[in-house]
Amino acid sequence: MGRSPCCEKAHTNKGAWTKEEDQRLVAYIKAHGEGCWRSLPKAAGLLRCGKSCRLRWINYLRPDLKRGNFTEEEDELIIRFHGLLGNKWSLIAGRLPGRTDNEIKNYWNTHIKRKLIARGIDPKTHRPLGVSTSAAAASSHRHDHLSARSSCSPETSTGACHSVNDDSASAPNDGGIDLNLSIGPPRQPPSPSQSPLPTRQEQAEATSGEILGHANISSDYT
């Protein structure tokens, strides 16, 4: 049976955030910093789940967010990183300053998928369409999210549907993706020096760093 819910849903708001809620959240974080998300809603006077507050802050209220349209350069970077990392949106976002994983994920599903298909590239495998399992990917619609889940079968339900190593090892990259990336080092997490042991994120970053290193990446992207 699982875990208890992260919050008491009966007493929390859901749906779109109001301006007042945004203001409360921003004011609280400005005053106290990002702390315990679980207790934050109560402390800030918000009838929201802590996870919801975190998401709202990370994706929309953080002051360093870029927002606005993606540039062509960002498009290409996302495509290349996706070819290397698979659906590791947080890792991809970590290399695009001012962009969030959610934003990139949405952008991928709505824009880039179709762009790749138009180019004749399978957005899932980054191979030319028609070479491998292109049929499912050919339909760039909401329902191919569902079919995409087939890469995450229950038998392999580790949550890591796209193992980074598997993804790179199975080399989706040779299907027309130029791997000569020009990027800089990944963004540092807010307080990296405080944890002596690598976090999951840091380990993943390191792994991706290896991959990117193998891909002959220069570091002139800032």
Place this chain on the structure above:
DNA sequence: AACCGGGACAACCGCCAGATC
């Protein structure tokens, strides 16, 4: 002018892994 379908995006859900007790 009204209706419909698709696109775009914000937000939620469930799961996982690390941290803490």
Place this chain on the structure above:
DNA sequence: CGATCTGGCGGTTGTCCCGGT
């Protein structure tokens, strides 16, 4: 050392908006 808690991630859904008919 196991159980529980918490933060984070990726997938999915809900809803609004816009263009076409």
